[in-house]
Amino acid sequence: MPRRTHEWSAALGGNDVIAFAQQILRAEADALCLVADRLNESFEQAVDLLRGTVELGSGRVLLSGVGKSAHVAHKISGTLNSTGTRAYFLDPVQALHGDLGMVHPHDVAILFSHSGESEEIVRLLAPLSGLCSALIAVTANAQSALARQAVVVLAYGPLEEVCPLGLAPSASTTAMLALGDALSFAVSESRGFGQEDFARFHPAGSLGRKLARVERMMRVAPEARYATHTSTIREVMSRAGNKGRRTGAVMVLDDAGRLAGIFTDSDLARLIGRRADEQLDRPISEAMTASPLVARAGSRVGEAMQLMSLRKISELPVVDDDGKPLGILDITDLIDLAGAAARSRAA
Numbered sequence: 001m002p003r004r005t006h007e008w009s010a011a012l013g014g015n016d017v018i019a020f021a022q023q024i025l026r027a028e029a030d031a032l033c034l035v036a037d038r039l040n041e042s043f044e045q046a047v048d049l050l051r052g053t054v055e056l057g058s059g060r061v062l063l064s065g066v067g068k069s070a071h072v073a074h075k076i077s078g079t080l081n082s083t084g085t086r087a088y089f090l091d092p093v094q095a096l097h098g099d100l101g102m103v104h105p106h107d108v109a110i111l112f113s114h115s116g117e118s119e120e121i122v123r124l125l126a127p128l129s130g131l132c133s134a135l136i137a138v139t140a141n142a143q144s145a146l147a148r149q150a151v152v153v154l155a156y157g158p159l160e161e162v163c164p165l166g167l168a169p170s171a172s173t174t175a176m177l178a179l180g181d182a183l184s185f186a187v188s189e190s191r192g193f194g195q196e197d198f199a200r201f202h203p204a205g206s207l208g209r210k211l212a213r214v215e216r217m218m219r220v221a222p223e224a225r226y227a228t229h230t231s232t233i234r235e236v237m238s239r240a241g242n243k244g245r246r247t248g249a250v251m252v253l254d255d256a257g258r259l260a261g262i263f264t265d266s267d268l269a270r271l272i273g274r275r276a277d278e279q280l281d282r283p284i285s286e287a288m289t290a291s292p293l294v295a296r297a298g299s300r301v302g303e304a305m306q307l308m309s310l311r312k313i314s315e316l317p318v319v320d321d322d323g324k325p326l327g328i329l330d331i332t333d334l335i336d337l338a339g340a341a342a343r344s345r346a347a
Helices: 003-013 017-038 041-056 068-082 119-129 145-149 171-190 195-201 205-211 233-238 265-273 277-281 301-311 331-346
Strands: 061-064 087-089 108-112 134-139 152-155 225-228 249-253 259-264 315-319 325-330
Touching: 017 171, 041 108, 041 134, 041 152, 041 171, 061 068, 061 119, 068 087, 068 108, 068 171, 068 195, 108 119, 108 171, 119 134, 119 145, 134 145, 134 171, 195 205, 205 301, 225 233, 233 265, 233 277, 249 315, 249 325, 259 265, 259 315, 265 277, 301 315, 301 325, 301 331, 325 331
Parallel strands: 061 087, 061 108, 108 134, 134 152, 225 249
Antiparallel strands: 249 259, 315 325
């Protein structure tokens, strides 16, 4: 019985599933530490190759593998694309039946194989090497058939699989995945890939919306409410309702059309609570919050959310460089994002 099978079976025999899981995770972490210590100049060479492909413009990164390695290749393809390096997955079997036609001479191929001897990958080497600019091998075996034909070899070395039987790919696939992430991020970092670039590639979902500019999420007329500073509160509040969603704040404009202040439903409630009915027929400027907090055009939704949370406000006007309001952010439109952020912090 393999050593780990005996040790971990003992843990499970005591019904300590958490201890068993902790052993698995720590063993995988130890394996990654070994891989990190084994990195050498080959990693730099691989980054240079990938960056050169990006800078040529016409080339992409081709990723391939079989079995569990194919899943790793798919994931790294997605990571590369999302961080500004164009990539695609090539099925090694389909490649030999026509899909090699998608390969461009400027493409760089990254092939994943723990043993470096997977039959499908070995059969792909000769035809693929004549169609792309370079092959990068990610393998445990620096003497394998794959490694011998690659221009750059990322050999992470022997690893003990953390499967209690010592059989199922686990530490090896974790190592491949981590190396692929390291390559992706090293290339994007060397190219100065930043938040602005990341936002362009992630327009959907909570992440994309937090990175988006405030103009994308703000309410504009007729869903945003405006009033001149000389209008009375009664005039503003009795005005015919706007079409669409109703925001709980009125942006008050000065004579030049700049934002002078903001008057909210809470301000109105406070006047009514004080029985200050006479104030309803006074100019709204007398009861508004002057020089309110604002979000500048071009700033990010995530930054605006942080400001709203810190100052405990529900509406945030968006203004241009001249101080003229373009629209307003309403917390009810951002509540899903706020919830996702809170869950992330709690985790």
